[in-house]
Amino acid sequence: MPRPRSLTQDQLAAAALAVIDREGLPGLSMRAVAVELGISTMALYRYVQDRGELEALVVERVLSAVDSTPPDPAAGPWRARVTLLVDRLRDTVGAHPAVLPLTFGHRHRSPAVLRWGESVLGVLTEAGLGPEERIIALRALLAYVIGAIQQEHLGALSGAGTAAIADLPADAFPYLTEAARGARALTPDHEFHAGLTLLLTGLARG
Structure with a gap:
């Protein structure tokens, strides 16, 4: 049986966003996010396939905060x-x-x-x-x-x-x-x- 996942997508996105806010976009890497989460780089690949998937999670985390309610x-x-x-x-x-x-x-x-x-x-x-x-x-x-x-x-x-x-x-x-x-x-x-x-x-x- 596969090992149960212990991290959520929101936690992954938060960690990647923290790296970007602190080090800029060039600082985003699988290794940097793994360090932020306190796990190994290989363990991170249990959750996402590559940096591109991490980027998508970050974008959705940021954009999901946009208030789209139609103004009165x-x-x-x-x-x-x-x-x-x-x-x-x-x-x-x-x-x-x-x-x-x-x-x-x-x-x-x-x-x-x-x-x-x-x-x-x-x-x-x-x-x-x-x-x-x-x-x-x-x-x-x-x-x-x-x-x-x-x-x-x-x-x-x-x-x-x-x-x-x-x-x-x-x-x-x-x-x-x-x-x-x-x-x-x-x-x-x-x-x-x-x-x-x-x-x-x-x-x-x-």
Whole structure:
């Protein structure tokens, strides 16, 4: 008879997520997760086949925390309700930004993200968008959220990227250097919501 399993998938996911949060995505390995769990690497293979399966468990653990409940109409017009749903996704994924690259390959399997998408499409339907407009809008919103989180957490650590652009020769890059100097005063929340407002305003005009 096979040996009974003593670890749950949630425990495996929690251990792998702890490794990623502490060491970054490059630190994720079967050995590192086994050490986190206090078992041998070979014992870990009783539960998962490979790192890819671990990655899927981590993504589902993170994304399962997304609140996909359709906002009450009392929350405001459709753009306010879409913003609320987008903020929920941003806050959840932004709490573990190193996991973000893994979501590209696994998010379509996440029941929580599917329910989130269903809620967004429901609000967009109420707003009067047609079927084609709705799917384009949903994909644009997902692309914006993912890109914005990457920019905030992974793309410009300590403002190094912005500072480097601001130091470029102004005569060769007048617009980039001016924009970079202005960006120094932006907070991540202001920048995110200003960009989201532009996107939603464009949808309203479509």
